[in-house]
Amino acid sequence: MALSGEPGTRFGILGPLEVAVGDRPVHVGGPRPQAVLATLLLHSGQTVSTGRLVDLVWEDAPPSSVRGQVAAAISALRGALRKAGGDPALIETVAGGYRVPRTLALDALTVEQGLAAARQEAAGGRTGQAAATFRAMLKLWRGPVLGGITSSALLNAASRWEELRLTALEECVELELDLGHHRELTAELRTFVGEHPLRERARAQLMLSLSRSGRQADALAVYDEGRRLMVDELGLEPGPRLREVHNMILLEDPVTREPEREVADVRPAQLPPAAFAFTGRQAELEELDSLLETGDETGGETGDAVRVSVVSGVGGIGKTALAMAWAHRRAERFPDGQLFADLSGFTRGSPPAAPESVLDGFLRALGVPGRRIPQSLAERTALYRSMLVGRRLLVVLDNAHSADQVRPLLPGSGTCRVIVTSRKRLSGLVVQEGARPLALEVLQPADARLLLRRIAGRRRVEDDGDELSTLAELCDRLPLALRIAAAKLAVGSAWSLGELTGSLRAERHRLNELRQDEEQLRNTFELSYLDLPQPARRAFRRIGLLQGVRDLAPWTLAALLHTSLRGAEELCEELANAQMLQPARRDASGQRRYTMHDLVRLFAIERAEAEESQEQRAEALTRAIGGMLALAERARGHDHPRHDLMLLRGTAPRHPAEPPPQLDADPMTWLDAERHTLMAFVTQAARLGWAGLAWELAATPVYLYEMSCYFDDWRTVADAALSACRESGDRRGEAAMLLSLGEILHQRRQLPESQATLATAMRIFEEVGDEYGAALARRYRGVAFLYQGAEDAALKEFRAAFAVFERVGDSTAEAVTLGNIALLHTTAGCLELAEEPLVRALALPLGKRTQALLTKRLADTYHALGRNLEAVEAGRLALRLTREQRDQIGEVWVLLSLGEALSDLDGRLGRETLVSSLAGADRLGDLLLSGRAHLALARLGGEDADDHLDLAITAFRSLGAQHWLEKALHLK
Template sequence: MKQAVFRLLGPLDVRIDGEPVRLGGPRHRTILAMLLLTPGQTVSVDALTEAVWPSGAPATARNQIAICVAGLRKLFKDAAGQGDLITTSHPGYVINLRGHRIDTADFEELVSRAREAIRTGKTSEACSLFAEALSLWRGRALDGVTGQRIEEEIARLEETHLDVREEHAGLRLQLGRPQPLIAELTTLVTEHPLRERARAHLILAHYRAGRRAEALEVFREGRDLMVRQLGIEPGPALRGLHDLVLQDAPELGGPATDPGAIPAGRVPAELPAAPVSFTGRVPELAALDRMLVERAGRVPLTVAAISGVAGIGKTALAIHWAERVAERFPDGQLFTDLHGYDERDALISPFATLDRFLRALGVPASRIPADLVGRSALFRSVLDGKRVLIVLDNARSFTQIRPLMPGNGRCCVVITGRERIEDLISHYTVLQVGLDAMAPAEAPVLLAKLAGEERIGSDPAAALRLSELCDRLPLALQIAGARLVSKPHWSVQHLTSRLMDPARRMNELSPGQGGVRAGFGLSYRALPAVGRRLFRRLGLLSTPDFEPWASAAVLDTDQLDAENLMERLVDAHLVQVVPGSGPHTIRYRFQELMKIFARERAEAEESAEERRAVLERFQQRLAEVRGRGTAEPSLTCHAGRTPG
């Protein structure tokens, strides 16, 4: 069998037994790129369509995708004698690379081997492996292939490329060869002037080459740029290195004699102040307390994961509890916001977090390894035998938090995030704390803390109704309370009446560019395209709850596929599971504010024709269910605008 080599680390290129293959037009290249980005995994027709036509697909999109795939199959059959390289796999296609090679996989394997060599102290071998990995790059990844999904993957690959270039430079500095690195690092810093690790390497290379003035100038240029463009000072790593250069510190003269040595630790106290309006959550606090008692003295690490929809109070609960138990962790408390769902700030990498954590624990800048694996190992070593409480707020993935996990059972980690992270459960014993709406008696208490007990207590019925209109969601209640504070002439009943209209309610609870709508929007945009479509179409149904068949109907797809998507919405806390009519019946429902948001998205993103088609399929399926005698509540549907 002839061997195909697929190259993505540069312009898309395919060679079979060394001979180049002509891939056809832009659509063929985009489809092939999408399949190669996740080899061995099914890529749905919807995802391919969105990649090929990001601004809107024609009615014949599915047929055109099928024609392009057929063309690629013929191409590979003619060139390599293999017609099953791309196979159909519902709901799309998969590329099978058994016996073939792809440069992204080769790159990842070499990088993994290099990092393992670092871990075992084989610096020269690691340096050679990094060099071999970097030699696979021929320019910008997938240069010439366009599409939003493609661009996202290109950005990820380019970020990894830069990380490896920086790691490689750090190793070469450790090996004592600074002079040849200066030109290479100068180019890297010029191309990416805000990358602090690359700038730190260049400063150190200048210094070790006897160019102290140039080292200080590189820092000054970087600082001026950051202050001018971002309004911030350089990070502690860069500032610390600058101070060491000014002092001619001896540790800058060469690589550390024992880079793994553990310094005497500090006692960090990084917990932010708990919200003064924190209210209730008695069962959740009790569960967290029991976790410490039940796990005391055991070897497994103590881990809690708090999840829930935007605005439900995850961070407030984590910080409030952490402050209550801080004295049980005499070796310190670490806190970081990982910005998992914050569009205004970049996702915080574990590499950067470990740098800050290690400094907080007393590790000098010169002793912090230049690679993620080394930093994570040193972090575990520093924490060994200590009692430290670590709060990882706003996490998005297991990849983001795994390097930040201690290795012993005396520490405690509290993680907050909007979705349940399944990989976390498979690696650690985790207390899962899923946050729902506040208890009916707690919500008015929160309002009273914000707007005053006398004001809220003067009309308890209106306060209770206001709480319900806010879905007893802490964020919505805080906004409502702030509205009352800023409008002292409004009664509680007046604000309640303003929220009665569903069309007005979301606007009232979403001041400026923030509030409830913005929080929900971040979770919505994190869904895959087909998940977003299901979410917003379900918002068209005026029913308190629905069974899995409803999701299949609105998507016009297989019920099992639709149920899998529904579970994705459940994991993201965008819909809730409620008891069904029988022991084997699953039902789902929206909170009212979430339902209003879903309907808004449907009316903004689906045409009137699409909305009518959704509801027609739903009514047809409903008739079939009723014809079989399946219990189902009376349902009505909205195809038009939200009332008001």
């Protein structure tokens, strides 16, 4: 309904006719008065003559007394308004007829104004706000306009509002497609097109949403269906827009691919909830308010220096509670969002968070795709600070360990504000960054008593005189100790105020009741724990066994308990209801996830150590980690005819964990959602000395790390597993992890380091008699030799590796190696030798990713042979396959090949494709790929050809890529 106009009286026509005064609906009479009012509302601000009313309401059969009936209807309407407490004068009698004012609170007028505002927002580039405004206006339609009115003439007059709704929805969808909401729009657009099959704009939008979701075949089917309808019913072919979208999908135009979301529209809101019953600290809150000041002591502006406050104090003093209370109260002062990170500076069992890891999370929260996140800490800090320039954003860094940990996380813009909490004073930040220190002390006596009352409840502390003051002092007025004491009083009749105070008076009991440091909540947790049924207690204990797991999905608990997935889901909910777990979120795959507070987890560990044997604990952890290994292999198997192809396998135990439905629905998204759990499991297995589990679990998802550019994660798990293998003497595992590290170095184009690491891996594989592992290392060494121009050495390695792969029947490894040999022939200029190994490779049973790689190589070969139409066809197939697999690196390489082939057929289209490849190479930080793209653009000529050539030469020289350097210098 409308939100402005005559106070208290509201009208609605966007659905059944509706009148209300305040919250009370108004009955305006029978069909005739309703139709008269509807006519006036449709013409708000205009005079409607009696004759016009007669024509619209009575249509072709007005009675002789019709003018009297019009007057009676007007009188009835005014009476209904008067009776309901509204203003009857809203229906005016004017010369020649009747009128309602334009200022009326009418939903249709609100829509007109809102749609105009949305269009202005869109024209001004505020896409997200415009889409939100459109959606708000569309919600005002409650059904068919004037539903229930029978006059056909009146309904015809109202039809423009239905057309307006359809047009507004199409405009809204256009904006939401620009924002990247294609997946969310598909179902709505299908319904829309089903109801209005001849609206070409909506059909084109449905095609785009499907295509951008990777469903090109479905998009083309929507076009075919629409064309049949238009030809059969109208005798017309589809219009130009529909044909254009159809052609773009056929040509795989970038517009029909999934777009990157606009970073500027992302406003993170990461603040955890504020502490319950936060009390006191008024002076400290006012001190933090000084962060909001915009001028320094001399009255100047501080646009060049970020303001930082360091809140320090002993554990349990309430540092985080103060920071959260202030941040939530002042959130409106930071319209560009709030970032939060727990830096784990003083978390038992967890090392301090690495700044580069925190920045990875911040950049993703700010909308940066993973492939654009740089590798080094310095580059990540630079990008982070660049993104925050001019933005009004709050950063809360909780539980910091040192000034060095914090410095890379400070914005560079004076428009941002930062709160850091730590058990240390972090004087380095005060001296060098000008941070304001805020040291917390215990609560004032009155505030301590108030906190006890608020948590325990006034009924439990009715005797609030000396006894309550004594309790507060026995707790040293430390907020966390006060909360423990108040919680004991709040849980029931176990303690009275006098009993608790008496217990704490005895010094030998006081520390047991209010333990300092990490163990201080043991007794409070125990009350909740003992109230749980035995199965839930066991689940709680088992979760405590997991180290470093940020949050867990129910399948992990199912593996720990050796129970069903459904049973684990029920236990998670039971623990959440008891406040022993916290529901966190649904991850990208749709799984529900849960977290456990650090102190609660410590209690869970205690209970596990006290109530379960070492063998039981080890067995549960082996099932969980082995379950992760089995599920990761299952996810990998969706793209491979046999999931062990091109993968070293050991004898680590695999637990046949029940697969979550999300895994089979979208394996890559599921594995990505479990990425942090997988890393934690590798690290924990390595720490426990379970080298086999560690290295196999580190090796299995390598393709995820490579395709999604998670190079930091890849390096972390490989290093952890390598250390475990060396400590336990697992030589084969050591070689496997050196092979993995060699791949990482190769991907980062650190070719000499890669060669050395791969050589060591190959030597160890040979020492332990693993010819397959040695062959994998040889193949990678061959690729490195090829990039460095050592073609004879490369061919020797490829042939030796291929012989092993052929003997063991690894079709994927055979095919990839044949592709390497073809690339070598192409590089050496022996083009007539390159096609045969590729055709031979593609005839083998392959997964889509390998098929894409080889099809791309075939496109390169066709192009080199001058068979450009075949090259473009193969390139487009390869592009479709890489996008289906969400292989970011593979897609950029295919764009390079496709651009080179297209350049010989259509210079403009070829250049555009090469520019896309170059942009992708720069995002990935792949110097060889960037150099290749620059070289291809230089060959096209033009004003910037020399610049491209110089950049290519610089790239090849820095990599030691002799073959490509010679090609580039030849163009000089």
